[in-house]
Amino acid sequence: MKGITRQAKTEIAFMPKDDCCCTAMLSALVHTAGALSFGREGIGAEIISETPCVVSVAALLTKRLYGAECEFSHNQLSLKGGYVLEMLFDLGILTYEGEGVGAYPGISGFVVAEDCCLRSYLRGVFLGCGSLSIGKKYHLEMSFSTLVMAQDVIALLGSFDITAKVLARHEKHVVYIKGSESICDFLALIGASKAVLAISELVANRIASSQANRCTNCDLANADKTVATSMKQIECIKKVADYVTDPKLTTVMNVRLNMPESSYEELASELGVSKSTIKYRLKKLEKMANDMPKSTTEDK
Numbered sequence: 001m002k003g004i005t006r007q008a009k010t011e012i013a014f015m016p017k018d019d020c021c022c023t024a025m026l027s028a029l030v031h032t033a034g035a036l037s038f039g040r041e042g043i044g045a046e047i048i049s050e051t052p053c054v055v056s057v058a059a060l061l062t063k064r065l066y067g068a069e070c071e072f073s074h075n076q077l078s079l080k081g082g083y084v085l086e087m088l089f090d091l092g093i094l095t096y097e098g099e100g101v102g103a104y105p106g107i108s109g110f111v112v113a114e115d116c117c118l119r120s121y122l123r124g125v126f127l128g129c130g131s132l133s134i135g136k137k138y139h140l141e142m143s144f145s146t147l148v149m150a151q152d153v154i155a156l157l158g159s160f161d162i163t164a165k166v167l168a169r170h171e172k173h174v175v176y177i178k179g180s181e182s183i184c185d186f187l188a189l190i191g192a193s194k195a196v197l198a199i200s201e202l203v204a205n206r207i208a209s210s211q212a213n214r215c216t217n218c219d220l221a222n223a224d225k226t227v228a229t230s231m232k233q234i235e236c237i238k239k240v241a242d243y244v245t246d247p248k249l250t251t252v253m254n255v256r257l258n259m260p261e262s263s264y265e266e267l268a269s270e271l272g273v274s275k276s277t278i279k280y281r282l283k284k285l286e287k288m289a290n291d292m293p294k295s296t297t298e299d300k
Contacts, residue, residue: 005131008130021116025127032125032144033054033058034128044079068081119190126186151166237256252282
């Protein structure tokens with residue numbers, strides 16, 4: 001399913017209703033898609049994303065919370081000015097370490113103090129570093145620069161009963177969710193309802209296709225079995241044809257010879273008798289062939 005990641009991100013790239021949730025979402029975006037810079041003009045930050053809506057919503061969040069007009073292109077947002085240092089503390093990105101200032105490696109608790117903020121934070125995480133793969137299997141992942149951050153996100157997901165795991169890939173720590181049900185639970189949690197519907201529809205279509213294939217395979221197997229049984233019956237009929245005097249058996253012999261690929265039901269319909277009657281008469285012919293002296297069949 002091509003474009004599912006962009007579709008999901010576009011769907012959830014909106015500003016939350018409350019300022020606390022805006023703070024949580026912007027914190028997640030800076031943590032996952034941001035980079036800090038230190039220069040003569042002070043501290044600055046950039047948010048970079050291949051998805052334009054991510055940069056746009058980050059600019060809107062910054063303007064709402066700090067009244068700042070930001071410079072941004074379709075894939076990059078530059079945050080500069082006196083408000084940036086205050087913002088980074090508000091977002092839990094920077095913290096005081098003794099007499100100095102340092103970057104906090106994980107999620108600051110005060111940023112996700114409320115349930116609504118947890119959801120907004122996870123929305124920002126997926127916007128900043130999430131990807132979704134729908135191939136033969138279902139796979140969602142989010143990539144972080146620190147193990148602490150990855151573990152904190154797993155803990156947040158766990159609070160909503162969503163199971164996730166982490167693996168090291170190159171110099172990143174990747175949190176991943178597998179299975180369509182768990183992925184849909186996560187997408188529903190962050191508000192990507194259209195993506196949930198798209199995946200659910202795909203799952204339903206795959207199940208229907210799989211069941212149809214199983215039915216087809218079953219039909220083919222039954223057809224093969226019918227033909228094999230018919231060939232055996234025809235061989236028996238050829239052996240006893242000159243010795244059968246019962247008109248009922250003669251009739252079923254003729255219809256089987258003329259309809260070698262037909263099922264018992266079709267033979268019964270042709271003669272206007274029951275399926276069990278057809279089976280009984282053909283079995284009787286088989287028994288006659290098996291009971292015939294070997295020399296008699298060889299002479300024929």
